[in-house]
Amino acid sequence: MSMNPNPLSRDATDLVTNHRALASLLSAATAPASHRELAGEDDVVLAFRYAHLGPAPRPRRRKMSVTKLLAAKAMIAAVGLTGGGVALAAATGHMPSVTGGNSSAASSAAHATASHSAGGQSANHPGATPSPSMRGLCQAYTAHSADNPGKSLSNPAFSALITAAGGRANVSGYCATMLAAKPGNAPTAHQTGKPSSMPTTANTAHPTGKPTAHPSGKPTQHP
């Protein structure tokens, strides 16, 4: 472990050097890290990556709020399905399988996404994800906690969820409410019920395409 060679003041250093057991105790306390102590590194780096690309999601989230008419549901569903933690491009890439055979919904959703990304955000930028959808996080949490009972919330990826729920203890209830509240957005409902309405929404909204009408269509606002 790297640290200041000797952060202690001189009298404290004298104390330590003159007391063998105390010196041993301090060297035990500063022994190299165990594997377990560093076990969270990848989670932390994930959070770092997520946070570092923080400014990117903001315009996209704003866009999502103002382009509800434009395949926003498809985007939300796609993000929700992946827990918000995967690149949107990858998520839309999954759309064909998610929506079954309805490839027009998938392609129009992907098209819409691509056109939104045109302003400079590369659609396949791994970190250019929207801020985590609470619904997506709930789905991820529910799935994760089934596999890792009691451990899920230790993952920093869920901290936003904990904040939104108002504490760890509330997450389960929060998610139960959220997942029950809008069945129309649930992936299963989407899979079976939505595809028929999706293409018309996306296709009628998009082909008109009027870039001037798109609040998000100003490339200069993209980072």
Place this chain on the structure above:
Amino acid sequence: MQAAQDGDEAAFRVLYRAIQPGLIRYLWVQVGDAAEDVASETWLQVAKNLRSFRGDAAGFRGWVATIGRHRAIDYVRHERRQPTADSPLDEAPEPVAADDTAGSALDALSTRDALALIARLPRDQGEAVLLRAVMGLDAKTAAKVLGKRSGAVRTAAYRGLHTLAVYLDELGASAPPARVTGDARVTQLPAASLKDMR
């Protein structure tokens, strides 16, 4: 430091590996086995606010320690609100099982044993020892973390080390050195040395 702030993951990993061991040990003394979770929360906040940090590597270490300390305090407050949970601060973590230390020489102390002994110190002394000797903060930085004057932190660290030496002497005198009794701290410092340090 700058590279990490610019988003360089490798640089961030270097910082993490340098600081996390000391951080998690410091937190372990504050919150016991919740240290891993509290450390995760700390790093999450660090990652989130990294670009707003201004300073050098030493300052960064102190900044992480400050965030960790606040997260630990939050954790303890939260635990206190739970009627059934014990407060780790009131009840310092038990030293590891006697088998791990019994019969072994003092200089074969494990990291956990060492921390358990530090956890027996009065809180201000323990924190000062941990921040200075375990997290490697200089007196000024540690003082900033604790919201005290440098001199006060130096004194607290010195007194803490002195108390530890007395604990260790007692352990050495009584074989096997299984456990430190909780009330040992009360009788530790000779009055003269206390006076010297004030």
